[in-house]
Amino acid sequence: HQTQVVIVGGGPSGLLLSQLLHRKGISSIVLEKHTRAHVLGRIRAGVLEHGFVNLMREAGCGARMDREGEIHEGFHIAHQGQLDRIDLAKHTGGDTVMVYGQTEVTRDLYEARDAMSGVVIHEAQNVQPHALTEARPFVTWEQDGEAQRAECDFIVGADGFHGVSRKSIPSDVLKEYEKVYPFGWLGVLSETPPVSEELIYARHERGFALCSLRSRTLSRYYIQVPLTDRVEDWSDAAFWQELKRRLPDEVAAGLQTGPSIEKSIAPLRSFVAEPMRYGNLFLAGDAAHIVPPTGAKGLNLAASDIYYLYHGFLDHYLKGDSAGLDAYSEKALARVWKAERFSWWMTNLLHRAPEGSETDLRLQRADLDYLFSSDAAQASLAENYVGLPY
Numbered sequence: 001h002q003t004q005v006v007i008v009g010g011g012p013s014g015l016l017l018s019q020l021l022h023r024k025g026i027s028s029i030v031l032e033k034h035t036r037a038h039v040l041g042r043i044r045a046g047v048l049e050h051g052f053v054n055l056m057r058e059a060g061c062g063a064r065m066d067r068e069g070e071i072h073e074g075f076h077i078a079h080q081g082q083l084d085r086i087d088l089a090k091h092t093g094g095d096t097v098m099v100y101g102q103t104e105v106t107r108d109l110y111e112a113r114d115a116m117s118g119v120v121i122h123e124a125q126n127v128q129p130h131a132l133t134e135a136r137p138f139v140t141w142e143q144d145g146e147a148q149r150a151e152c153d154f155i156v157g158a159d160g161f162h163g164v165s166r167k168s169i170p171s172d173v174l175k176e177y178e179k180v181y182p183f184g185w186l187g188v189l190s191e192t193p194p195v196s197e198e199l200i201y202a203r204h205e206r207g208f209a210l211c212s213l214r215s216r217t218l219s220r221y222y223i224q225v226p227l228t229d230r231v232e233d234w235s236d237a238a239f240w241q242e243l244k245r246r247l248p249d250e251v252a253a254g255l256q257t258g259p260s261i262e263k264s265i266a267p268l269r270s271f272v273a274e275p276m277r278y279g280n281l282f283l284a285g286d287a288a289h290i291v292p293p294t295g296a297k298g299l300n301l302a303a304s305d306i307y308y309l310y311h312g313f314l315d316h317y318l319k320g321d322s323a324g325l326d327a328y329s330e331k332a333l334a335r336v337w338k339a340e341r342f343s344w345w346m347t348n349l350l351h352r353a354p355e356g357s358e359t360d361l362r363l364q365r366a367d368l369d370y371l372f373s374s375d376a377a378q379a380s381l382a383e384n385y386v387g388l389p390y
């Protein structure tokens with residue numbers, strides 16, 4: 001194979017980039033380890049920043065999202081039995097977020113790739129980038145037991161946290177920053193009407209809880225659990241009971257329960273790898289960074305990487321100007337660290353640390369009291385939640 005850009009990973013990052021590039025006449029091949037059904041079966045993010053929404057539209061993939069996605073102008077924080085609202089639109093001059101699941105985003109991107117006959121190779125085994133610091137890098141893989149090879153100008157590592165791309169950067173070049181939190185999120189998807197039209201983030205003595213949604217008939221709920229818990233430990237009944245205990249009474253009373261159609265535990269981690277470029281390899285999305293999910297920044301951060309990378313490639317291929325690609329790592333990381341800070345702050349604000357002291361608890365309560373007594377603090381939260389500018 002010959003192409004301009006080989007993209008490793010057919011998640012939202014890789015698909016979005018290949019779609020944007022194709023529309024400007026820049027060729028790419030996407031190599032995905034799993035089947036399409038597997039990628040579409042993963043239930044993950046649900047809240048899109050307006051910057052992501054605009055990028056989907058620019059990629060020609062916004063029609064169904066604009067029809068079926070829900071605009072949210074605010075969300076709630078439950079604490080000490082009360083429910084306070086953050087008015088996103090008021091504090092940001094009208095910015096909002098869109099509730100539209102990652103599964104739907106990925107499906108729309110796959111359909112757009114199909115419609116343009118974009119090359120997405122599934123079940124590519126043993127993908128390996130080569131010659132990263134040479135003018136003609138290449139990628140090898142196996143397909144149905146046969147060795148394959150693609151030569152290109154650039155390789156994009158959009159293969160998630162466990163991918164091969166980041167690992168192909170020499171360890172004396174790559175610096176990794178990591179913080180692992182002492183709890184996880186147990187998530188349940190259920191075909192029940194959401195308990196609230198807007199999201200509710202709950203801080204409670206028993207631990208964090210989140211009421212989210214995918215549509216008027218599909219709810220997504222999470223509770224903080226110890227890292228030692230396994231999904232098998234949690235029956236649906238136990239999950240609903242624990243969720244209710246962490247919500248204000250009037251909210252719990254209105255909660256409609258039902259069988260879970262998906263249930264999983266995710267660990268919480270802050271992680272950044274620097275730099276995001278090595279020779280002709282560029283890292284994007286979860287391959288380069290992970291945020292704890294509180295605040296819904298993971299997928300949105302992948303989108304801002306893709307925005308910078310896309311514009312870098314446009315300048316390089318259409319104007320012969322490589323300044324954008326050269327500045328990619330620095331530009332992307334500046335925004336990444338701000339989202340890392342926000343996700344870390346919001347995680348600390350709302351979770352119960354298992355080893356937390358009474359002093360920690362009082363400081364946490366003061367943080368919440370300050371938030372709801374200060375317009376400036378609410379504006380800061382709102383500005384970060386809708387997404388910092390690209």
Ligand code: FAD
Nearest residue numbers: 009011012013033044045159160163285286296297298299
């Ligand atoms: P991914 O979606 O991970 O895609 C990478 C792709 O590369 C995958 O399809 C993978 O199969 C493929 N791949 C991996 N290795 C290779 C290889 N060697 N060769 C070829 N292909 C490979 N974010 C939120 O904002 N809100 C949430 O609620 C939320 N929940 C999450 C729950 C879980 C369990 C996880 C893991 C993440 C969650 N996230 C959430 C984060 C969000 O889903 C990610 O930030 C987003 O998926 C990043 O997209 P990506 O394309 O960069 O990576």
Ligand code: DHB
Nearest residue numbers: 045046212293294295296
């Ligand atoms: C969802 C996940 C989040 O991490 C979040 O902050 C908001 C919503 C969700 O899956 O719906």
